[in-house]
Amino acid sequence: MASIEPEIVAFTCNWCAYAGADYAGVSRIQYPSNVRIIRVMCSGRVEPSFILKAFEEGADGVLVGGCHEADCHYISGNLKARDRVESTKELLALLGLGSERLRIKWVNANEGEAFASEMDDFVKVLSKLGPNPLKKSRKSAPPTFPGFEQIMKSTNAYLCVECGKCTASCPVARRDEDFSPRAIVEESLEKRRTETETGRQLWECLTCRTCEQRCPYNVRFSDFIRDSRVEARTLGLDGNPTQSGQMYSWMRMMARDGLKQDRLSWLNGLKVKHKATAKNDVMFFVGCLPHFDISHRHIGSNTLDIAKNSIAILNAIGITPVVLPDERCCGHDVLYSGDTRSFEALAKKNAEAIRDAGVNRIVVSCPEGYQTLGQAYPAVIKGWNVKVMHLSELLAARIEAGKLMFKKDINMKVTYHDPCRLGRYMGVYSEPRKVLQALPGVELVEMEHHGPDAVCCGVSSWMSCGATAKSIQLSRLSEARATGANLLVTCCPKCQIHLRCALSGKVPGEREDFEIAIEDLTSLVAKSLDVGGDN
Amino acid sequence: MSDSVLIIGGGVCGIQAALDLADKGHHVYLVEKEPSIGGRMALLDKVFPTNDCSICILAPKMITCFNHPNVDVLTCSEVVAVKGKVGDFKARVRRKARYVDEDKCTGCGSCMEECVLAGKIPDEWNEGFGTRSAAYIPFMQAVPRVAIIDSERCLLLAKDKCKKKCVDACQRGAIDFEQKDVVETIDVGAIIVATGLTIYDPTEVTEYGYGRFDNVIHSMEYERLINASGPTGGHLKRRSDGERPKRIAYIQCVGARDVRSGHPYCCSVCCMYATKDAMLAYMHHDDTKNYILYTDLRAFGRGFDEYIKRGKEEYGIEYIRARPGEVAEDPETNNLCVWYDDTESGGVKKLEVDMVVLSVAFVPPPGLKELASVLGINIDEYDFFKAIDDMLAPMDTDVPGIYIAGACTRPMDVTDAVTQGGGAADRAARAIKEHGRKSPANAGAGR
Numbered sequence: 001m002a003s004i005e006p007e008i009v010a011f012t013c014n015w016c017a018y019a020g021a022d023y024a025g026v027s028r029i030q031y032p033s034n035v036r037i038i039r040v041m042c043s044g045r046v047e048p049s050f051i052l053k054a055f056e057e058g059a060d061g062v063l064v065g066g067c068h069e070a071d072c073h074y075i076s077g078n079l080k081a082r083d084r085v086e087s088t089k090e091l092l093a094l095l096g097l098g099s100e101r102l103r104i105k106w107v108n109a110n111e112g113e114a115f116a117s118e119m120d121d122f123v124k125v126l127s128k129l130g131p132n133p134l135k136k137s138r139k140s141a142p143p144t145f146p147g148f149e150q151i152m153k154s155t156n157a158y159l160c161v162e163c164g165k166c167t168a169s170c171p172v173a174r175r176d177e178d179f180s181p182r183a184i185v186e187e188s189l190e191k192r193r194t195e196t197e198t199g200r201q202l203w204e205c206l207t208c209r210t211c212e213q214r215c216p217y218n219v220r221f222s223d224f225i226r227d228s229r230v231e232a233r234t235l236g237l238d239g240n241p242t243q244s245g246q247m248y249s250w251m252r253m254m255a256r257d258g259l260k261q262d263r264l265s266w267l268n269g270l271k272v273k274h275k276a277t278a279k280n281d282v283m284f285f286v287g288c289l290p291h292f293d294i295s296h297r298h299i300g301s302n303t304l305d306i307a308k309n310s311i312a313i314l315n316a317i318g319i320t321p322v323v324l325p326d327e328r329c330c331g332h333d334v335l336y337s338g339d340t341r342s343f344e345a346l347a348k349k350n351a352e353a354i355r356d357a358g359v360n361r362i363v364v365s366c367p368e369g370y371q372t373l374g375q376a377y378p379a380v381i382k383g384w385n386v387k388v389m390h391l392s393e394l395l396a397a398r399i400e401a402g403k404l405m406f407k408k409d410i411n412m413k414v415t416y417h418d419p420c421r422l423g424r425y426m427g428v429y430s431e432p433r434k435v436l437q438a439l440p441g442v443e444l445v446e447m448e449h450h451g452p453d454a455v456c457c458g459v460s461s462w463m464s465c466g467a468t469a470k471s472i473q474l475s476r477l478s479e480a481r482a483t484g485a486n487l488l489v490t491c492c493p494k495c496q497i498h499l500r501c502a503l504s505g506k507v508p509g510e511r512e513d514f515e516i517a518i519e520d521l522t523s524l525v526a527k528s529l530d531v532g533g534d535n
Numbered sequence: 536m537s538d539s540v541l542i543i544g545g546g547v548c549g550i551q552a553a554l555d556l557a558d559k560g561h562h563v564y565l566v567e568k569e570p571s572i573g574g575r576m577a578l579l580d581k582v583f584p585t586n587d588c589s590i591c592i593l594a595p596k597m598i599t600c601f602n603h604p605n606v607d608v609l610t611c612s613e614v615v616a617v618k619g620k621v622g623d624f625k626a627r628v629r630r631k632a633r634y635v636d637e638d639k640c641t642g643c644g645s646c647m648e649e650c651v652l653a654g655k656i657p658d659e660w661n662e663g664f665g666t667r668s669a670a671y672i673p674f675m676q677a678v679p680r681v682a683i684i685d686s687e688r689c690l691l692l693a694k695d696k697c698k699k700k701c702v703d704a705c706q707r708g709a710i711d712f713e714q715k716d717v718v719e720t721i722d723v724g725a726i727i728v729a730t731g732l733t734i735y736d737p738t739e740v741t742e743y744g745y746g747r748f749d750n751v752i753h754s755m756e757y758e759r760l761i762n763a764s765g766p767t768g769g770h771l772k773r774r775s776d777g778e779r780p781k782r783i784a785y786i787q788c789v790g791a792r793d794v795r796s797g798h799p800y801c802c803s804v805c806c807m808y809a810t811k812d813a814m815l816a817y818m819h820h821d822d823t824k825n826y827i828l829y830t831d832l833r834a835f836g837r838g839f840d841e842y843i844k845r846g847k848e849e850y851g852i853e854y855i856r857a858r859p860g861e862v863a864e865d866p867e868t869n870n871l872c873v874w875y876d877d878t879e880s881g882g883v884k885k886l887e888v889d890m891v892v893l894s895v896a897f898v899p900p901p902g903l904k905e906l907a908s909v910l911g912i913n914i915d916e917y918d919f920f921k922a923i924d925d926m927l928a929p930m931d932t933d934v935p936g937i938y939i940a941g942a943c944t945r946p947m948d949v950t951d952a953v954t955q956g957g958g959a960a961d962r963a964a965r966a967i968k969e970h971g972r973k974s975p976a977n978a979g980a981g982r
Contacts (some may be wrong), residue, residue: 164876167860168858173883180883211860216788216794216795216858218795448863
């Protein structure tokens, strides 16, 4: 242990910390040479993705250096950096890398000593901690492309008659005149693939399946896009991930060996077990709910509550679910962004853990997890015969059998937003509605677009969030508002995040045309059962 | 052995077959499930590509057929069983009670007027626009022009509770509530199946809002609205407010050329009838602007291409190559917004119109499968009747002596249906000649 030489990446601000490190140098103050300094204009520029990327690439420690509080040259960049570092520490703890590997330090331009002594100490601590567990594990290889012919055949693209129904149905195409599913398929039909592979448009698609739902010839455009992204990735291209890719960093990290996650610290008081003890035991797949709770705290996401409430609900109906301490990301986003290698690695790891726990039934609260475990795993995991169901399906079945009694009156007019993965992908439309209508005092009203015609929340796979996404979200919110409901209910943590995000900033026009409270279905159910956290 | 022929289906195709055979001296039983013969064509306003009045062409044929000494028209009837082989079929026909004596009724309509349910039952002959009574005559030119009592709606028949005003109103004493369904056996040498088509229910294409938006209608509804003998006397009116639509969009291939609906085939007539519909709207009021949103313009028959050209040049119809993605409604004006991708110039556009007409697919009629199993003939992958060879024997089935014709074999227009009716008549006559022997004419056996 003592012999390791920790590698440290330090992001230092131009005005104070970088100058401080420089001062240490010109003053010939000795400090360990393990640090690689990256100068940024302000510590506020350092995004969680930068830090996570450094760890993903094998750094043993990351230091963010900025000006002392109230000294920031951009007023409050350092305070933002402080908050981000704090939440990123929580992520590192969840991932099992340890929060001690990340530090923030205020260093003035004349505080060379302070910089040097911080480095001394950091190296000592890191030496004790040992190397970054990901250092030795291999990164996922670039994906292999299934081949153009294969894509065209498996997605029925050859059957396209270029009628344009897809484009006329697409929420993105209505707002972005450069985007057209018809034109993209046409390019491929005319053997102009390079334009598809290298175009920005490839990454704009929401893979929401609205076009597929309506295509008269069953052209599977979402799969077409997914597989074309694999092709683009083999050329070294990528889209524009949101939050500059921090989510992708942690997903890729989870796909690797050596990680000892600490992802269940929030379970206090909830009844769970780690292995199936009876044949019919149900596993609850948590997914990335604890992670999103941290990464999207700034817009008031409380996705961890979805996990807590789900387990509380399961407990309340007499189920002690299996929850795996070493569960990984389901792989949905890496799959839909074309990183099939990482997806396969995640699927393999999850499948092994699930098999080891003796589970053959899984309940998922997140529609993406549901779709991935239910539809995508069977394609890559041999002998995958686990029964996967959405929590709403379980609850609706209980309600139908008269086995679920609600206690508290909710007393609300609600409208329901169908998530793409739950609706168009998995065909689950009626169950969440059945659950809602069973809640005492809930009046369900429908938006103009609902069921198979529901409009996507505007962002998929943390890709291409911009003006188009915002416009889609706002029009969805105004549709919800127009129903007269006082609550918008959804089943998907990401729909919730995206719609809340649209409301977190400025909105065009009158705020009251868009403003509506947004909750997950589990939160209402937990409230009515009088269990779970108060949210 | 019999040289009579059973024709199932009394639309234009069945009528043509019946007339051809009857003129040749064969006795014909024309079995029609509805109370009147005439089929779809009797309900249309005009026919393409000549814009002739549909019923004006058909009505003389309907009457001639009905009055032909060699034709027995059995309305309200269905074939329930068939035994035997070519030259010697025994068909069981269920004749449903009409509750009106066909020989006594003069079609005066007094029973309709006096019925206590007058104006309370949506009129299916007018696609739900307008109402009828429980005792009614399906449409003005019905043949036979005889009333029928709807046993499901009639208070007396359904609930045994009515003042029987119709009985009092009928001066001929034609109403007979004691009538019962009867099953008769008829001997025939050959059978022609011409059961026609039904139209696709566009409700399941949720993106076009049929059933949700008042002013989205389908093409058969349009036919009744624009028809002078229809519920509005030929005035095109919006369901929402009764106003005349000045901008109309016709969406083609609804449920057709669509693998999801199970009807991937082209219906071959919609490009033409939509053009006709648009011309009619323009003829009624020349300030009407018509848009036809099509996937491919299929105007392949004689005079068809010229018809489309006239549509563009003389009637100002705008043809847009696009299959719209969605129809939205303005809740205040009930106007409709059609979202489409202009595939010629590119780009998503929206078109505001007062009315949307969905050109719906032709689909096999209900009961076709059951009839196929009664007859022992095959159906194709889309559930139409299957010929043994589409190209060289398009009217022949696997069973010798049983022939198929018209839109129950595939979607087709009037011209083709009439051609096939004549063709099937010839096939049937030939089969009888080859396999049967002359039997004494027993006209009236079915009555």
